[in-house]
Amino acid sequence: MKGIRKVGMLAALGVASALTVAGCGGGGGGEGQGGAAEGPTATIVSDFPLQGANRAQTETMVNAIRLALEERDGMAGEVTVEYESLDDATAQAGQWDEAKCAENAQSVAQRDEVVGWIGPFNSGCAAVEIPILNEAGLGMISPANTAIGLTKPGGEPGEPERYYPTGERNYTRVIIADDKQGAAGATLMDEEGFESVYILDDRETYGQGLADQFERTAEELGIEVLGRDGIDGSASNYRSLMERIAQEQPDAIYFGGIIENNAGQLLKDKVGAGMSNDDVAFIGPDGIFVDELLNQAGDAAEGIYVTFGGLPEEELSDEGQEFVENFEAQYNEDIQPYTAYAYEAANVMLDAIERAYEADGDVTREGVLREIFATEDYEGVLGEWSFDEDGDTTLTELSIQRVEDGQFTLDRTLDVSDTVASVE
Amino acid sequence: MTTGEATKNRSGALLEGIRSSSWQSRAAVAVVAVLIVLLLVQGVRDPGQFTSQLLIGLTNGAIIALIALGYTLVYGIVELINFAHGDNFMIGSFVGLTVLSGTLFGLGLFSPISGDSGAALKIAGVLIALVVAMAACGAINVGIERIAYKPLRNSPRLAVLITAIGMSFILQNLGLVWKGPAQVPFPDLISSANALPGDTIVFRWKDVFVIAVTVPLLLGLSYFIKNTKQGKAMRAVAQDKEAAAMVGINVNRTISITFLLGGILAGASGVMYGLFNGITVFNVGFTQGLYAFTAAVLGGIGNLSGAVVGGLLIGVIGSMADQYIGVRWTAIVIFAVLVLVLVFRPTGLLGDRSATQGGGSDRA
Incomplete structure (x- = not known):
């Protein structure tokens, strides 16, 4: 055609x-x-x-x-x-x-x-x-x-x-859909060798559902889920939460949510609590895959991963x-x-x-x-x-973006058909 | 001998108090005691963690307290809940942001002050932003009082309440027009490095900044109200407007000055909020205002020390709930505490409307 x-x-x-x-x-x-x-x-x-x-x-x-x-x-x-x-x-x-x-x-x-x-x-x-x-x-x-x-x-x-x-x-x-996007986040963790994760969501249909899907696949892949919390999108900051997460020493933090629910502040406070994006990876969904995030979070966005339920233009x-x-x-x-x-x-x-x-x-x-x-x-x-x-x-290929030098750049593409099949 | 007697009397009074108390308040005291013991156990188990959370709670609480003071100050004088206060706080953060960006109405006055600027420039920038925002918010608050509240001073309470809500929406929408609906980042002028040696307890320079702004403002305000002639006039107007007018106090001017003070606090806390959290948004005044108003009621509305206690308490309860219960429960815990306190002490922890009349004594 x-x-x-x-x-x-x-x-x-x-x-x-x-x-x-x-x-x-x-x-x-x-x-x-x-x-x-x-x-x-x-x-x-x-x-x-x-x-x-x-x-x-x-x-x-x-x-x-x-x-x-x-x-x-x-x-x-x-x-x-x-x-x-x-x-x-x-x-x-x-x-x-x-x-x-x-x-x-x-x-x-x-x-x-x-x-x-x-x-x-x-x-x-x-x-x-x-x-x-x-x-x-x-x-x-x-x-x-x-x-x-x-x-x-x-x-x-x-x-x-x-x-x-x-x-x-x-x-x-x-x-x-998010069954595959959640799986992509977990598959990424698996590929990177991250063994434990702390899961956050923004208490909305999209974010919470996505975090659920991620959690399921992560458990399936043997990744340890250290905790799960839902953030208030209008809170002034998330320092207490990040302080608490830092104690658990996760390899990664997963956030299911959209940029409008204060994702920029969340990132700032994550890095502020001593969890740099090199030590503790941050993985988010397409809901925060917006250039505005880089503006809001500034340096704190450097090195984060974002899953996207599709492919970038290139x-x-x-x-x-x-x-x-x-x-x-x-x-x-x-x-x-x-x-x-x-x-x-x-x-x-x-x-x-x-x-x-x-x-x-x-x-x-x-x-x-x-x-x-x-x-x-x-x-x-x-x-x-x-x-x-x-x-x-019926597509199953997703992409992982990473922020490098203040820009979203394609990190890799992932085909999740095997992972999704094994979970189901 | 006399001291022994006094102690006996005091313990006797205490026993009498317990005997006459209802079973509800006994249960409440027991619950609070259990909670405090549980918290202390956690504190002993991991003191570093506990102290860090306590400090986070105190700094978050200090910002809430500063906003709460604006609510309580105005309430103490005119018995009006100035709903526009939270949004004035938001305007304060926007004014600060604009000053730091160096651009006003499309005119580039100076290059933006950012995290890369020199230390002297940063300090000057912070100070100028604070002063300009305080002046702007003070003027806005006085203007609001003149336009929207003064003509209604002798109208039914409900009318003024509605105009206050109206002003709140007007300011909020002005902020929306001004900076748009998305969150706006603040330049990172204050270091996030730990001010304390070691890394068991985290107290960042940003936290030091909050304390360094809040404490002098509190002391200054308290001095102004207790020790100056104008402060005395404010206390007199709070007690009885007509009598104050009769002894020659200019009531209108005194009320204006109260709103000016409230606005100044809003401006300072707005800039401080932005520099501290790094992000501000047009509806930040609604959520922060709600917490601040809660703090004012919790401490006893109209009572200055009450607002500070309420603010700090909400901050600490929030961070402790985040740490030991879970973020999903934090708002529930905070407002449950508010309901509990009001059920047993309807006038708030430190009592109603007493500060402007001379301190924290319980008048209720």
Whole structure:
């Protein structure tokens, strides 16, 4: 399906109408003429926190979706697609806000022209939105939610069933979930020869779930878990906690949480308590994989590890490299970790709309949802992958980033398929 | 002979006190005693650890105490809980940060003072940041009183309370507009190295800094209230506004000065908080303000020594809970202590509204 990307490129150059777009994946194939024509229309929306510490990242994600659409001349096959960007953050909260997430989902649920939802960014927000959009039968593709419980058992009791009141699944994600990300953290410890760990989380859906997954895999790999605590994201400092952890003399500290919950302060106090990142490793998840962290924590961030449920731009497929070039040519912004994932989500969504129209002769939420789940052996910027029956990606390769000279740099990539299989 | 008699009387009074006490308060005393014994056992088992945590608690508590003083000072005079105080504290930390960055309204006045600057420049930077923030927050607090509280002085209590909450939100949102919603780092001007020899007990230069700012401010405030004419006027206004006015005290000016003092404390603690923790954020005033307000109530609102005791106590309880119980439980422990204290001593540990009237005597 390399052809699709090429067509997309050519379309951007304005010669798309000469080419036939081949349908992609799961038997939903068909033929459609490219180029603008009178015809059906559909709307897709994205929902990200556009205010707060993650703003620089989420803005590139919105632009990546725009780029995906522009490359197809605003068309998914014969369907003219409108795109709208929603913001699920409030200035007051400085990050995503539960009430705002619910409000966005409810208002979109009532608009029949909307057939696809890209987002959200935060797993806690997804937990609010999925049930609302599930009742509305709207297909979702998240580029960034990693909490395991959203699609698979293994999180809190009642998950994931409680998110799907109709019993039908409507939620997918192109990012690798936390069972694998947690496993990556533990595998990293194993590879580095760290034997003991102290686990912290930020008491949120995402952070706590991730720390649980990490803990499971760590125990499986024979790593000693010295303790587990949940930090208060608005505390003034964590000196007492770090003093206590220092006493336990762990080889590493794992933090499951997001940057908004004071990760910078946590790092400062960790190093301040005499546990330098060389003596006691610090491992965090993609929730703190934000350049802002380096600004907040300063020198204390030097040498920390961050797991990322995907690959950084330099490790992406050939299509991925092409995307990076196009993106940087079009927008005066640096690519952020999730930018490519938003682009992939947009392309999967647009392909699904195209196939749905070809199969049904009409674009309905039902048809788009069916085609999203039918995505199989998709060759995109992330490599070749499919959605499994839970809506999770089949990719298993993650990356480990390390802060060197004040910058996140790729430390290694890890394939966790063996580790995850052994835990399950 | 007389001393013997006195001791006997005293122990007799104590026995009488125990006999007349309710079973609840006996149980409470027993629980507190058990807790203290448990803590001491831990302290003996690992004295270095215990002392380090105690010191961490005391320095964290000192910052809370300094904010709490602002609440209690104002309450003592006008019986108003100035909710905007915590946010004024946040503004103080932002002002300090701006001074250190050397840039105001896009104008680069001087190059930023950072961790790499020379020692003299660092000291000067810290002092200037403190003074500017104290002046700014003092002025803001006086302004708030003039605009939002003074016109409502004779209105129902609830009206002033709501304007106080309103001012709190206004300041918080100004901070949000000013520095954005993400946490902002402070330059690392004060060394985190241990000021004590050896490394069993950790007391960093940053901790020394907190004590070096807090103690003189406390002593200065206490001197001002006890020994100056203006302090005397404040105590008089606290006792009875009308009577004070009758004897020729300018009540409006006295109240303004009280708010000025509260603002100065907020400014100082804001800069100190930033330099000490290294990070500040627009809603820091809400959480820190909540703890400070709790400290003021715990010690007895209106009582200056009470605010200090309450602040230190919350700091120490927090660090001990972090160490011996678990971080998840810390907030629960702190507020459980508050509830317990208020149930048995509704006026707080040291009693209500007495400091501005001349010290820590229990008036309740």
